[in-house]
Amino acid sequence: MSTSHNSMFVGLAIVALGLGSGACQTKTTTTTKPEPLVTDLYTADPSAHVFNGKIYIYPSHDIEANVPEDDEGGHFNMKDYHVYSMDKIDGKVTxxxxxxxxxDVPWAGRQMWAPDAAYKNDTYYLYFPVKDKQDVFRMGVATSQSPTGPFKAEPAPIPGSFSIDPAVFTDTDGTTYMYFGGIWGGQLQRWYTGQYDATLKTDLGKDNEPALSPKVARMSNDMLTFAEPVKDVQIIDKQGKPLLAGDHDRRFFEGAWMHKYNGKYYFSYSTGDTHFLAYATSDSPYGPFTYQGTFMEPVTGWTTHHSIVEFEGKWYLFYHDVELSGKTHLRNIKVRELLRKPDGSLELIKP
Structure with a gap:
């Protein structure tokens, strides 16, 4: 979840919000502006899945926590998760x-950020990042017999887990992987050496070196632990070179998602401080992934976090903006169709 940002970008964000709010009042030639799916609560970072022929959405629950804003996202002090369902895209949201x-999470300290969910072993799993009592982000897992919960948390975080934004993907062969990571407030940079270093407060700033990589690990059969050491997810350009830290329009920042289409693996993510949704493709769930482009321009507000799901023969993008509140930490989730070109590449969305 995009929740931590360098103050040098604040002015840009305010300008973008002011300009974007007006732009979103008009209709484009191809689509109308999607309405917020939920209006009585603030919701963000929607992770959408199809279970039993219905769409279930697992978002963050934004609140006005009255915590001063900082570069590490302290004001995103969420405390619980709601689950929503839809029988059809334009239908009622429950x-x-x-x-x-x-x-109800014994080891948790504060800040329940963007979750994800999965179904396996006749069980529903809810994966969530939350800071432990030492203020270090870890991944938790909770289980339920229903996709809507309530979920019961395991007594400890997933061993070896860190950072934020879990995205859990089950391949066509039944193997499940977790992709994760987010820099700045998401703490990914603090694990640069393999050990936690709280002094690494921001991205490393080494613009001409490869960007920090998101992470992936295959899940154990019981879906409660990693079955292997955490690996880097390398994102490269079409010449085979790693994207650099200074390449802010293309590099990974946070908000990973994985889907598969025509045998190809599509790794999509947020560029974070520039707010694009970008994607890269591979023939392997481990990558390396070749950067293909941007498929969504910045939304109103500060953050960008999404999911992609197929439902009744069409593909949909779930995302958020700040239409309801105008405040970057009080967001609302939306959905719109995601279109592809004949070669499988994603059409650009201009919200």
Missing amino acids: DHGVALDIK
Whole structure:
């Protein structure tokens, strides 16, 4: 989840919000502006899945926490998760209530950020990043017999887990992987040496070196632990060279998602401080992934976090903006169709 940002970008964000709010009032030639799916609560970072022929959405639950804003996202002080469902894209959105509360996670300290969900072993799994009592982000997992919860958290975080934004993908052969990571407030840079270093407060700033990589690990059969050491997810350009740290329009920042189309693996993500949704493709779930382009321009507000799901023969992008509040930490989720060109590449969306 995009929740931490260098103050040098604040002015740009304010300008973008002011300009974007007006632009979003008009219709394009191809589509109308999507309406917020949820209006009684603030929701963000929607992770959408199809279970039993219905769409289930697992978002963050934004609140006004009255925490001062900082570069590490301290004001994103979320405390629980709701689950939503839809029978059809344009249909009613049902709120199934609180699926998991931070007070029911024994090891948690603060800040329940963007979650994801999966189904396997006749069980539904909710994966979530939350800071432990030492203020280090770890991945938690909770289970339920229902896609709507309530979910019961495991007594400890996933061993070896760190950072934020879990995206859990089950391949056509039944193997499940978790992709994760987010820099700045997401703490990915603090694990640069393999050990946690709290002094690494921001991205490393070495513009001419390869950008920090998102991470991937294959999940164990019980879906509760990693079955292997965490690996880097390398993103390269079409000449085979790694994207550089200074390449802010293309490099990974946070918000990973994985989907598969026609045998290709599509790794999509947020560029973070420039707010594009970008994607890269590979013939392997481990990569390396070749950068293909941007498929969504910045939304109003500060953050960009998405999911992509197929439903009834069409593909859909779930995302968020700040139409309801105008405030970057009080967001609302939306959905729109995601179109492809004949070669499988993603059409650009201009929200």
